[in-house]
Amino acid sequence: MDIRIPVGTWIKSFFDWLEDSFSWFFEGLREVLIWMFDAVDWVFATPPALVVIALVAFGALLARGWRFAVGSVVGLLFIMSVNQWDNAIDSLALVLVAAFLAVAISIPLGIWAARNDTVSKIVKPVMDFLQTLPAFVYLIPALALFRVGVAPGIIATLIFAMAPGVRLTELGIRGVDKEVVEAGQAFGAHPRRILRQIQIPLAMPSIMAGINQIIMLSLSMVVIAGLVGARGLGGDVAQAISALNVGLGFEAGLSVVVLAILLDRFTASFGKGLGLYSRWRKSYVAKKEAEEQARFDAEIIEVGGPRRSPGGGAG
Amino acid sequence: MNDDTIALRAEGLYKVFGRHADEAVIQLHRGTPRDELPSGTTAAVIDASFEVRSGEIFVVMGLSGSGKSTLIRMLNGLHDATAGSVEVAGERITDIPAKRLREIRQKRISMVFQHFALLPHRTVLDNVAYGLEIQGMPLDERVARARKVTEIVGLKGWEEKHPAELSGGMQQRVGLARALAADTDVLLMDEAFSALDPLIRREMQDQLLELQAELGKTIIFITHDLNEAMYIGDRIAVMRDGRIVQIGSPEDILTNPANDYVEQFVQDVDRTKVLTAESVMRKPRAVVHVGAGPRAALTTMRDEQLAGAYVVNKDRTIVGWVRDRDVFDLVRRGEKDLAPVIQADHGAVATDTALADLFIPSLEAALPLGVLDGRSRLVGVIPRVTLLAALGGEPEAAATATPRPDPLPAEVVDKVLGAAVGARAAEPKEAV
Numbered sequence: 001m002d003i004r005i006p007v008g009t010w011i012k013s014f015f016d017w018l019e020d021s022f023s024w025f026f027e028g029l030r031e032v033l034i035w036m037f038d039a040v041d042w043v044f045a046t047p048p049a050l051v052v053i054a055l056v057a058f059g060a061l062l063a064r065g066w067r068f069a070v071g072s073v074v075g076l077l078f079i080m081s082v083n084q085w086d087n088a089i090d091s092l093a094l095v096l097v098a099a100f101l102a103v104a105i106s107i108p109l110g111i112w113a114a115r116n117d118t119v120s121k122i123v124k125p126v127m128d129f130l131q132t133l134p135a136f137v138y139l140i141p142a143l144a145l146f147r148v149g150v151a152p153g154i155i156a157t158l159i160f161a162m163a164p165g166v167r168l169t170e171l172g173i174r175g176v177d178k179e180v181v182e183a184g185q186a187f188g189a190h191p192r193r194i195l196r197q198i199q200i201p202l203a204m205p206s207i208m209a210g211i212n213q214i215i216m217l218s219l220s221m222v223v224i225a226g227l228v229g230a231r232g233l234g235g236d237v238a239q240a241i242s243a244l245n246v247g248l249g250f251e252a253g254l255s256v257v258v259l260a261i262l263l264d265r266f267t268a269s270f271g272k273g274l275g276l277y278s279r280w281r282k283s284y285v286a287k288k289e290a291e292e293q294a295r296f297d298a299e300i301i302e303v304g305g306p307r308r309s310p311g312g313g314a315g
Numbered sequence: 316m317n318d319d320t321i322a323l324r325a326e327g328l329y330k331v332f333g334r335h336a337d338e339a340v341i342q343l344h345r346g347t348p349r350d351e352l353p354s355g356t357t358a359a360v361i362d363a364s365f366e367v368r369s370g371e372i373f374v375v376m377g378l379s380g381s382g383k384s385t386l387i388r389m390l391n392g393l394h395d396a397t398a399g400s401v402e403v404a405g406e407r408i409t410d411i412p413a414k415r416l417r418e419i420r421q422k423r424i425s426m427v428f429q430h431f432a433l434l435p436h437r438t439v440l441d442n443v444a445y446g447l448e449i450q451g452m453p454l455d456e457r458v459a460r461a462r463k464v465t466e467i468v469g470l471k472g473w474e475e476k477h478p479a480e481l482s483g484g485m486q487q488r489v490g491l492a493r494a495l496a497a498d499t500d501v502l503l504m505d506e507a508f509s510a511l512d513p514l515i516r517r518e519m520q521d522q523l524l525e526l527q528a529e530l531g532k533t534i535i536f537i538t539h540d541l542n543e544a545m546y547i548g549d550r551i552a553v554m555r556d557g558r559i560v561q562i563g564s565p566e567d568i569l570t571n572p573a574n575d576y577v578e579q580f581v582q583d584v585d586r587t588k589v590l591t592a593e594s595v596m597r598k599p600r601a602v603v604h605v606g607a608g609p610r611a612a613l614t615t616m617r618d619e620q621l622a623g624a625y626v627v628n629k630d631r632t633i634v635g636w637v638r639d640r641d642v643f644d645l646v647r648r649g650e651k652d653l654a655p656v657i658q659a660d661h662g663a664v665a666t667d668t669a670l671a672d673l674f675i676p677s678l679e680a681a682l683p684l685g686v687l688d689g690r691s692r693l694v695g696v697i698p699r700v701t702l703l704a705a706l707g708g709e710p711e712a713a714a715t716a717t718p719r720p721d722p723l724p725a726e727v728v729d730k731v732l733g734a735a736v737g738a739r740a741a742e743p744k745e746a747v
Contacts, residue, residue: 177430177432179428179429179431179432180433180435182393182426182428182432183426183428183432183433183434183445183493185393185420186393186420186425186426186503187420187426187445187446187449187493187497188416188418188419188420188421188422188446188449188450189449190417193449197434201434201436202435
């Protein structure tokens, strides 16, 4: 009756084996991750806070318009005023590195899964597993393999955040109108070209939603990563928990919220044609088209046939 | 058969989805009906063989689920054939390397899709140029060509718009332009006009016929709409449950349906638009040579129990028609020449006149409506009863229906014929 399957022992010995056999690999990875984190951190931490805020506000104006710009200035000033600026920058750097890596892994994986049923059948349960396993549990082997610091935080965040990227990419590509893909095939396009010119562009909204989700999940993981000594807002939250410091906890927590809203709105605006930039672009394209058409009409009159000068680019 | 004139040939094509496809083909070949195949195995196309001649519009018609969409997708290799072969311009495209297949798709065979399948993120012009882009044509050249084709399909001024800004009919014009721009000999059209509303559909059909007459493309057109098939098709293949049940001209299919299924199918067709005078006309019975004289004419009319007759020259070209009462008078007067009573307004129609256009002439004509061939020879007549029988969809009835004659009573005619013989000497006195 008393059956005890020693799963824990097996997994432990597996990770021990990993640690013993591939410690050189994990050491190297740790160095790379720390270097990436420092690089991003340096970019945001070096200029004075107000300069960064001004730049973010300008970016917000281009991406979504003046309301978002005002909102981001208010939010960032709040972070500054509760003395969480440096922590916020650390967290931001961690999120950006983890999210970048998660995107770099999950999108190709999603594309592969979309094009190959076997891969899809393997990837799906793995992603279910990664997403449902309590996030804290990742931290334990990550700590063992990467030691305390930023690296285990990034790895745990990356694994936790990857799943929606893979899923939404696969879903997006599989959801592309079958007839349009057939059209590519019917005109003799190479599968790679169909992927590049038809499937990825048409799956873009879904892929962008995946990237957005990756970033949001990364941010939620940042706090947990604070427990393993990753610097940033998470560290303060962890400290506040252990000291039952409500004030500090909320200051750091609200800063996370501000960061989350900013990142969400930025990533959600990609490719949606909001903000100043897309308005400029639209008027530029329209003007160029009008010029092209005028030149083309003029040529028809001159040459008496639809010929184009070699200098004329595409519309 | 001369291979030059065959644009596309399909031989023994099978498409079976599911496991054990090859076994299923063998079973089907032996004659197992398709619904007796093991579950999980679906035969979409069964033993399809046909040839499409260069410059022809070949329509594949069938209800949904008849396998027509699968069939057309095998013709350019979008679906691999489970068995059988497809040749395009004499080159086999089944079981060839993917690279060669792509080349053939680029150069020989293009496609128009039911739901247009345009690239929504590209402008009309870039969509039209898509095939050329894949062929590797330089930018300037392909833009110029795309502009030209866009203009041909009537979309000048819309080049820089995106597909979403266009109506359905216009979007399909882009789809058509994209296929035309690729400049392939063969054009596959998969229910190309089915998603359009009826008025636009008719307009597109007319445009397709015009373009085809101008460019001489070979078109394979899939549709579930028999009227459409009849309207644009040179030849029609009717599909049912994966099999081709009949291949023939629209008139063939209407007048000689191969089986009950086709017959049921064609019941709803507007026959008056498909059938032509030629397909319902009957042998002209009362025909009189212009030099035959009144007596011969009257005898013919009496024998055939007709109230009038067409008058033709020796080579059967039409001169006009005569009424029996007029000829009767001539005979009574002992005249030798038919000419004075020949009426020129014979109202005959050409062989390719649609049934729909026969009603008014038929009403106006005093005799069964005459049918003339290209050289004005009288090749047939259409009595009104035949016209009505043809509408009813019963070819046999059309052939056997007898017109109701309204001739002079035979005794009267006999009397005057006899009297004329006896009274020949006295003829001048008999003048009225």
